[in-house]
Amino acid sequence: MKNILHISASARAEESDSYRLSQQIIAQLRKAYPSVQLVSRDLWSEPLPHVDFQYANALSRREGGAPHARGLSSLDWSDLLIEELRAADAVVIATPMHNFTVPSVLKAWLDHVVRIGVTFNATPEGKVGTLRDRPVYIAVSSGGWRSGERARQPDFLEPYLRAILPTIGLKDLHFFSLQALAAGSDATTAAQAAVELELARHFAV
Numbered sequence: 001m002k003n004i005l006h007i008s009a010s011a012r013a014e015e016s017d018s019y020r021l022s023q024q025i026i027a028q029l030r031k032a033y034p035s036v037q038l039v040s041r042d043l044w045s046e047p048l049p050h051v052d053f054q055y056a057n058a059l060s061r062r063e064g065g066a067p068h069a070r071g072l073s074s075l076d077w078s079d080l081l082i083e084e085l086r087a088a089d090a091v092v093i094a095t096p097m098h099n100f101t102v103p104s105v106l107k108a109w110l111d112h113v114v115r116i117g118v119t120f121n122a123t124p125e126g127k128v129g130t131l132r133d134r135p136v137y138i139a140v141s142s143g144g145w146r147s148g149e150r151a152r153q154p155d156f157l158e159p160y161l162r163a164i165l166p167t168i169g170l171k172d173l174h175f176f177s178l179q180a181l182a183a184g185s186d187a188t189t190a191a192q193a194a195v196e197l198e199l200a201r202h203f204a205v
């Protein structure tokens, strides 16, 4: 493993729970691959534009669209982000749950990398990904429970990522969760202990 693409989708920067969890995952990967390089894509410190007219038209095979006034167009961003993804041997995504699903900044990233004719092809059998598979580690934090008997909310985050990432060829998905972080310090300590056990089991040689 030569390089890891680290995507962080929390507004809370380094105080973020999902970011901290993703750092624990990266630390485990570094243990196994000491010379691995990290490429960081912080979706809050450098927000991506939403897809623009030209990009939406190009993807729906319509002509036209005014050239982007200044800076990178959506198509330029898409090329760059797809290149970053192609170059990665592993991907680590840090994401909180926002309103039952992924934060809008992560959705914007997905809209740029899930691209017909580039990262997937539409076939009579359905969408077929074109990216080489590689491990994707997803660190998820949530204020409440989002899975299991104690969940009192729907979870559109994990099922969504389990559907959209394989669409582009990324099937080797590993989820790690910190749940119920808004339920007080005992719950947070328990969540941290549970995820540390999971990490130790997963990365045990």
Ligand SMILES: Cc1cc2nc3c(=O)[nH]c(=O)nc-3n(C[C@H](O)[C@H](O)[C@H](O)COP(=O)(O)O)c2cc1C
Binding pocket: 010, 011, 012, 015, 016, 017, 018, 019, 095, 096, 097, 098, 099, 100, 101, 141, 142, 143, 144, 145, 146, 153, 181, 182
């Ligand atoms: C806009 C917004 C929406 C949220 N929606 C949910 C939600 O639907 N379910 C939930 O359990 N927590 C929700 N939360 C709480 C966060 O998931 C929780 O605080 C998480 O630990 C934050 O992780 P972070 O520190 O990585 O940003 C929401 C927080 C924000 C800011």
